[in-house]
Amino acid sequence: MIDRVFDLYDELEKQRIMLSFKGGLSPELITALLGIVERKLDVIEPDGRMRKRVFNVAMECLQNLYLHNTRPGSENATEPQGVIMIAHGEQGWTVLTGNFMSTAEVSALKAHLDRVNGCEPEQLRDLYKATLNDGRFGPAGGGGLGLIDIARKSGRKLEYGFVPLDGSNAFFSLNVNVTA
Amino acid sequence: MAALTLEGTPKTPTVSFDDATGLLELKGRSIPENSIEFYKPLIDWVDRYARDPRPKTVLHVQLEYFNTSSSKCILDVFKKLEMVRVTGNEVTVHWHYEQDDEDMLEAGEDYRAIINIPFKMIQIEEVDGQK
Numbered sequence: 001m002i003d004r005v006f007d008l009y010d011e012l013e014k015q016r017i018m019l020s021f022k023g024g025l026s027p028e029l030i031t032a033l034l035g036i037v038e039r040k041l042d043v044i045e046p047d048g049r050m051r052k053r054v055f056n057v058a059m060e061c062l063q064n065l066y067l068h069n070t071r072p073g074s075e076n077a078t079e080p081q082g083v084i085m086i087a088h089g090e091q092g093w094t095v096l097t098g099n100f101m102s103t104a105e106v107s108a109l110k111a112h113l114d115r116v117n118g119c120e121p122e123q124l125r126d127l128y129k130a131t132l133n134d135g136r137f138g139p140a141g142g143g144g145l146g147l148i149d150i151a152r153k154s155g156r157k158l159e160y161g162f163v164p165l166d167g168s169n170a171f172f173s174l175n176v177n178v179t180a
Numbered sequence: 181m182a183a184l185t186l187e188g189t190p191k192t193p194t195v196s197f198d199d200a201t202g203l204l205e206l207k208g209r210s211i212p213e214n215s216i217e218f219y220k221p222l223i224d225w226v227d228r229y230a231r232d233p234r235p236k237t238v239l240h241v242q243l244e245y246f247n248t249s250s251s252k253c254i255l256d257v258f259k260k261l262e263m264v265r266v267t268g269n270e271v272t273v274h275w276h277y278e279q280d281d282e283d284m285l286e287a288g289e290d291y292r293a294i295i296n297i298p299f300k301m302i303q304i305e306e307v308d309g310q311k
Contacts, residue, residue: 027213031190034211048280052245056283059211059247066213125290132251133294137216145248153283 016088018044019058025066025080034059037086044088053153053178054093058086060150061097061176067138068101092179103170106162116147117157124152154178181232184225192218193243197225202234210246210254219253223260230263233271237264242276242304243284258295265297276302 012020018040021033037058041051065082082099101109119127128148136143151158159175181199188194188208196205204226212218229237239261246254264271273295275288285301292299 027191030213035190048278049282052281052283056245059245063213063247063249125286129290129293132255132290137252143252145251149248149251 017085018088018093019084019086021085022083023081025062025082027066030062030066033062033084045093047180050092050178050180054086054095056153057093057095057150057176057178058084060146060153061095061174064146064174065097065099068099089177092177095176095178096173097176098171098173100165101170101172103164103168106170106172109172110160110162112144112147113158113160116151119151121152121155124148128152150176181225181228184221195222197222197229199229199234202237204237204239205242206240206254206257207242209244210250212247212249215247215249215253219250219256223253223256226257226260227263230260230267233264233267233269235269237261237269237271238274239271240274240276241288244278246287255291255294258291258297262296271297273297273299274302275299276304278306279303 019033019037034055038055041054045051045054061084065084066080068080080099082097084098085094085096087094087096116124116127128145131144131148134143138144147158154176156177156179159177161173163171163173165171183199184195184197186192186195191209191212193206193208193210196203196207198204206222210218239257241254258273261271261273273291275285275291277284277288285303288299288301
């Protein structure tokens with residue numbers, strides 16, 4: 001393991017990873033991670049609009065990890081487990097997240113993602129307004145707005161995948177590109 | 181009733197709702213994990229205020245960031261404020277956004293499309309947020 005530390009560092013450097021985190025999330029930790037994201041963006045990203053969009057996407061993604069992410073049956077399921085990576089690319093930024101979810105919820109999430117991806121920017125805005133005004137609150141208040149907002153801020157199609165783990169659990173990964 | 185004042189935190193906005201002047205302010209950041217909990221006292225306050233409002237009410241919204249957990253709660257604050265108009269009193273929302281922040285301007289326009297209250301869009305240099 002000890003001889004792999006440099007390789008790990010080198011890999012993170014090559015991939016231009018600005019932030020990488022895996023583990024349990026608490027509101028305090030999310031505040032700390034967002035603080036790091038904000039400070040680093042202030043230094044690295046000169047475009048104010050891009051800084052805000054990347055921060056917004058990271059904020060919503062972390063919120064998603066926190067809310068929708070318990071691994072049923074795992075022993076240390078006290079905190080939501082997840083992974084997030086934010087990388088600086090040639091044309092902007094990439095926010096990658098991964099979390100466990102129940103297989104039973106996969107088809108509904110996939111349908112929602114496909115609907116969002118099928119929208120042109122103006123349709124996405126209409127979908128946002130309709131969802132905002134539908135009177136339905138999720139457990140945290142958002143009620144289906146999160147991914148729509150992420151897609152609006154991204155300006156690109158959301159890339160996603162599901163890895164089946166066993167009968168009842170799956171791993172969901174989301175790749176959000178934020179380009180100028 | 182009494183004024184509602186809450187100091188801002190890195191995740192919640194500064195709140196200053198004054199029933200004596202009809203001046204309501206929401207400033208800073210609204211990015212808590214659970215917004216329902218945070219906004220309940222605000223929505224309740226506006227609900228009570230709407231029963232006996234000042235002739236002129238202005239709500240200043242000056243947010244640097246807000247998350248989608250807050251979006252519907254903010255809409256609920258506006259909806260309670262619509263009640264003030266029903267009784268023939270004047271209400272305006274002043275939606276402040278930073279000059280390079282088109283997304284925040286769009287967010288204000290989205291609310292304006294839903295809510296039956298006049299919105300005034302105000303471009304500012306920089307939102308005085310909590311860092």
